[in-house]
Amino acid sequence: MVSGLSALAQSPAVPEENRFTKTVLSNDLNEPMELAVAPDGRVFFTERKGNFYVYDPASRQTKLIREFPVFWETKYGNGLIGLALDPDFAKNHYIYFYNTPISDTPKQHVSRFMLRDDNTLDVASEKVLLEIPIDYEISRHTGGSLAFGPDGNLYISVGDNTSPFASKGFTPIDERPGREQFDDQRAAGNANDLRGAILRVHPEADGTISIPDGNLFAKGTAGTRPEIYVMGCRNPYRITVDPKTGILYWGEIGPDSGKEGEEGPKGYDEFNQARKAGNFGWPYFIGDNKAYHDVDFATEKVGPIFDPAHPVNDSPNNTGIKNLPPAQKALIWYPYDESAEFPELGKGGRSAIIGPVYNFDPSLKSETKFPQYFDKKLFITEWMRNWVFAVDLDDNQNYRGMAQFMPATGDFRRPIDMTFGPEGSLYALEYGSVYGIDNADARLVRIDYNAGNRAPVAIISATDSLGTAPMKVTFGTKKSYDLDKDPVTYQWKFGNNTVTSNGGTVTFTFGKNGIHPVILKATDPSGASSSDTLLIRVGNTLPQLAIETPNNRSFYFDNEQFAYSVKVTDKEDKSIDPKRTNVKFKFIPQLANQAALIGHQETAENMDLGKELLEKSDCKACHQINQKSVGPAFTDVSNKYRTDPGALARLANKVITGGGGVWGDMAMNAHPQLSKEEATEIVKYVLAIGEAQTSLPPQGSKVLQEHTQESKPGLYQLTASYTDGGGGGIDPLTNYTSLWLRPAQVEVEQLDSLYLLKKERSGLSNLKNGAVFVMKDIDLKNIKTLTFRYSVPDDGLKVEVRSGSSTGKVLSALKFSPASGTNKFAESTVPVETTTIRQDLYFVFTRKEDNGDTTTGTLDWVRFGL
Template structure:
């Protein structure tokens, strides 16, 4: 799916690959120096934003609405509604498709151009298009790029993030468009006839396919594009697509581009494997850095180039592991090159999370701005975890290596952040997807500003996903920080059952606490559907009991006559 797992703080620290927070990170002001205000509420599956030079903000909703927030006005109004594919009506299931991305042209003030990436109802494709925003409406659509898209039940990972670099090149992230639920959390390499959608070698590992990539093109005035120098394959290279900049991506859901160096960053959501076996490693989520074009491993490697093994899905037989120095795509579904470039390791990686890449902040770029962030954030890459809402700062050296990393705004509450962008005035916009997996109506656009003096503490915002559980319950805080809120909430079904449904199912069951505590700790699949529940081994018995008790408190008391 779009988003995945979380891990314990101890394991997280072990997996950060370059540095841990050092003395410099202590200069980052405490959270009480930052004000978070809500600008827009009631957004539906809020995906990506495009701050405009005049202070307005475009907001893309997955269900098709492109909205415009204007400072001083209440809410955001719809400037266009895209007719998009968001559901498989025959199967009655939602898809990770729709209006996925939006960004503004670098010369928007002169030309009014914006770029959108969306899934039309027909044909089964994704489209990258350019529009003109004029008089509060979109006009003059020009289709720059189309790509094939499988819409079978269970297929997901669509990417869709858009960003320009400082040289006028447009980056677009695309997912591997593969079913991840039939591979037990390991690499989807199923070669059997009829199971093509369970094989990411046809997309992410294919040099002749645009899926599972980050593309880089240079838009032209006539609505087409050219290929900039330095992409992975020069134009005319046999069995390749010249648009490819980075390949070997699973689901590069959100990207960021350093506006000074033009270096690309993206978070790649990791697979669901709960432990390392002969088939391959435990699932990792990556933050990747690409100053030049390259291959980033999927579906043959993940994390620090830990290799998957060849696997016969019919015989359930494990074969030899792939070689990151000489990766080969020998799949019958591959119409690209067999020999792939050497696999690159990520900038940093963690287990069980859904980290996304945001902007790189340069204090000098906003020295005269009214609402600039503090100088301690200079040369920091801002990243954020969709799962638990945590923000992070990664301090970059002059050579763009990692100096230190630290949590940021940890005391603030962000419900599934889906995009983070710098505004022209130096403040920071944070878009919240909302509490439900699909069709939620509580997404928000928030703005973060800095104060040199500590601010009066604000009342803590209640988490809508935990409505009905007392905030005084010892399990409340544990659930609020847990991966569980990626797939569950208390009152409504999301990708998983509501906690209220779980409470009713196990009401009166004397074994419920032990059974559910084991499920939270070890994970599982099949009780409520095919979406796997990841394990949470970081909790002790007391914590697990408190979490389960908080969930079971949602069931009404049984009365006997």
């Protein structure tokens, strides 16, 4: 498979990312669902709770057109979901909705209304084109997207309306009596049911529908529904139709298993393509037709594997034909962990959302239309992973590659629908941070392309932004830039004072306490401009902290008595309040990414690794700190489990494998990409949220023995913070410092600063003349010896440990001796000069007779000794 990045990068017309600009058109939305852009530029969109809006580009205002009376409870996912404009909307003003009416009979409606010229909806004009029966009590996987094809046919996505529980994240085919709603063979695998399918119908002028030729089942075929174009879908939440080719695309949200099982494959999400009607396999197949096994849920016996060429639905809950059409493969498929076929998609939670196909129109006069580079490319997005990709298809519409769109500047907030407007700009509804709530960052946005002059970018640099009066600050423009290399004029505003320059520096003295905004405006010769603002806070300064210790500051040793003292000074506080000082000392077991922390033993950041790992994960898409969303609040999880001694291990395992049932019937995503240690740190952080945080005394000692109890290496972190009392009208300020202690035995394959050496699974090889590795920022206080574990073929190799550079002062040296007997490795201990400063240590290898490229041995580890 061709790499997406390399395939697309070969084109000379790859547009620069900085030519794309995102504009927020409407803010503070509440669960936005689907949008459509009219030929005149008006943008219509829905919110799940029933609100139907229009954004008017002329007035730049958003207007509520109607509050639909819909059934919308969060746990069900129903409401006002889908929206589409009639292909002849400019003349007939027809607009179509997919919604869940409030009714004693559970059902979804596909309805048509007429929109008046004043942007009001003619409610009396409603025509219900189609009713889709559903089961409320298990009503999830709604689908609900609407899209028109170039031939005027309306496509309707319908979810499978089936509970995934009791299937352990595999396929829900529970045939036991009374468990019909847990058997997707009654819906997605049923040719006689509209659920778990994408329907295709033709709306007629009188509000009825006709069935176009070419659907999956001919009208009148026993045991089938003629509306079905695609069957075998789990949750085709968003669909799109290429207006040129008429090809249907959709994102398919897959099952939850994070690993393979005897029941079949792990879960995958899919991006699918249907050039013609077909069966896309669910609930019997997934991805590229990975097959599940038939499972007897009564006996838990795993039966034979399903055959994608001849799928058979013999469920007692099937009302349709038994022998189904052959299963079709997905266009793109990916699991929770990294995809072998599509590694560009990364890893994490999954919620595949389709975007539009772009068709470049060279005759369209528009200053914002996307360039020809994107012609015929399919846009896809991922709700959980927050990215957008442009998929490249060949002339036969086969997958050729993909590249991420706006990876650095997109600032996407979980796009849930995207489409191109008549001017060639890309419109997107962004759902916001957390599922199932009213997100502050839910919004309607437009992305424009600028092929011409780009505005300069103003960025303020300053010698300081915090101090006491009189405060003299030098400001500069050196970080500002103009991508078109135009000369730039700068205008500074300091309150009522204005300074104009062509660059360089400007000095200003702030004589009064308070918060002073400084504004820099950069303007190019065409008049294009941008501004930057920096707040200068006068009246208070950051407290200063230092951690003092007689112990070594780089390494820890078994059962060492580590003494520490936190020193705090603050210019404004007359005395240091111990209650404002917070000291923590914790052990972090060895993590998969712990090598990234090695060498960062002392930092000004208050780094909580569990919090950092959680922030980088998708957990916050379903959980908040204090408020319930689709999942429980983290404080509720903490209150429920933090006194349970066995909860840490159980919850860490659940984070990795996924699960559900404790907080309701919503499943938690699996996270197989996390190691057990990483999941444990996340759970530790969550369990600590609900409890009162206690601080160690500013001076004390701790016996370092957690690493011996864990029976594995890790890091100790000593963190201190102080919050001052404020001053000069400035709020209290907090500053941090941290000290990291790592194992005294350093596994050298974890090091990144290497020259001529090769990393092996365990150790470094190619110990040749001139090879070097570096350990950064090392404290040798109290260190007296270095022990090396190595394997070399002869006695011609030597290593020198030098300070600061490869030619610095020699602190230690060892001449290697070959190991004897059957043991291929030897250990040798040599003295090292004790120093009182932190420094970079260069390990420089030399040989009297270099043997060229031939490997000269392996170094396993280096141990620092007291």
